[in-house]
Amino acid sequence: MDVASVLHMNGGTGEASYANNSLLQQKVMSITKPIRDEAIRSIYNGKLPKSLAIADLGCSSGPNTLFMIYELIETVEMLCRELNHESPEYIVFLNDLPGNDFNNIFKSLECFKQNLSTQIVGGIRKCYITGLPASFYGRILPTNSLHFVHSSYSLHWMSQVPKGIENNKGNICMTSTSPLDVRNSYYHQFQRDFSLFLKCRARELVEGGRMVLTLQGRSTSGPSSNESCYVWELLVEALNEMVLEGIIKEDQIDSFNIPQYYPSPSELQLEIEKEGSFTLNLLEVFEVSWKAACGKEHVGNNEGYKVAQLIRAVAEPLLVSHFGEAIINDVFHRYQHILADRMSKEKIVFLNLVVSLTKTT
Template sequence: MVLEVKQVLRMKEGTDETSYGKTSYIQKQVLSLTKSIKEKAIMDFYCKEQPTTLCIADLGCSSAELNTLGVVSELIDATEKARRQLGNGHQEYQVYLNDLPWNDFNTIFRSLESFEDNLKKQMGNNFGHCFVNGVPGSFFGRLFPTKHLHFVHSSYSLMWLSQISKVELPKSLSSIMVVTIKNHRSRRVFPLKQFMQGFIEEAKLHTFNIPQYTPSAEEISFIMEKEGSFNLNQVHISEIGWEANEHYNNNNINDPSSSFDHYDFVKCMRSVAEPLLVSHFGETIIEELFKRYMEIVKVSMANEKNVFVNVTVSLTRKGCSI
């Protein structure tokens, strides 16, 4: 069962209008909200340690290149500001993009050339080198050498459970980590019985689960204290509405009757859940299933404010004080 989950636990691949890369606006809004936390953490580390090569890992990079490479770009930009303030010379960056082996890495890899070109344009002639690598594998196992990483970022990834095991990350990390996880107070997005009852055979319905663990801030603090490898520097609670924000929804902002928000949210959730649903129920039900889901989302968004509650924590490995 563990092997099966690893094979299907991925976002919808490709670059079409229903792919994760095109629809993950909620994840993008979460990344925007946590930008200042990530920037402060990496600048504090760099100013203290000033490593010759700064090693950064994004755990659960998925296939949305604008999200993943956007975070990397922001982290490098923050470090470059600190480097210039200190008067240091060229800085090297080693970036590791991690996800499970069945992730659509190719979508990200195809955009690396333009990403590197944009970095050089933004950072100027004094910019050093950025080396980007893909790291397929579960972060519930060992992925990196001991104390090799300086900064680890993960957003909406560590809550996905490909297996129950001890995370090996503390041995690999030499300093800082910033993690965002959906909180248990978030409204349940897939009320399966509500829109599958009478449509899916009962036996299959009862054996389907979304493999997520969404802890509270208190649970995270307790887990970190019990594990013992990290100091908890900051805990930040944020909320993200189901609706697309104005920047994402600019083509429909003047049309009050538009159902773009409903459709957009359903596409976003579909890009996350479809591989899991197809693996368990087959492809033939998918269109009808999400047609029914659309109706539920319309009613829900019309009658109440729906939000994802997020917990972002900034951690430092013990023994590395900043």
């Protein structure tokens, strides 16, 4: 699987689009807002730059992307008024892989800029926004060009499916039943990717620059738990139903693996300390219920469908690239019933890690 070519959220604004199925991610960003606010205020107050450069890495598309940028600008503008300081110009880089629906973002820019000029007290100066299609597991911007880097729900995606996991049979990710060598392969790929991410951002950030990163993780020291991979284990149940009915072949499941790793807090901290370019200001763990994907109108009603749509918006391009498009409606129809059954019996959460970092070297 060429991850850079096939990994992207469902584009557009249709029923299965990421734009219409990202309430859970919105909830996560709401919880982490105070941490972003502290970081952006700190870097601006320390530098007082005439131009403030911000990058959102793994920005995806839909309302969450520009709303997060709006909140950052609003926070800086409030600080400028407190300091009686002239507003900076804003340079915003929106980064994701080339398959991302950047057009959906660009179509929203006029409305976004109107909101900036009419809803923020006193308006703002200039805001320049650029789409940046590239993998963040590599250099994407010039040296010392950024003040603030944000990434939410992107860094648990790896640059590639780990090598040497052919014996991960019956699974599509790293689970408690995965052999030890498979678990090690996933962990080592995470180490390589996250270390490279930190090295690249250390070059691109100015001294004292800040990063706030949020990703799915796990609280346990073991390599898998229901906090992380359970949602994929239930998808395997739907796929296995289709194997029994002869719709897909068993070896198709055995040869498919999701390029995700859910680190523990200690694993994340270890890689930050080993790389050495950043001071860890904060590392917090928090839970978000799967029901956050549903919205208030769907809680207790059709929850399985809404969570299935969330996962479809995220994973459909990967599934289509491996299994073909013909099975997609069928597999997610089965999946929603499995989800509804489990959610009616269990309290199920996504566990999240958020770190705030300062570049020191």
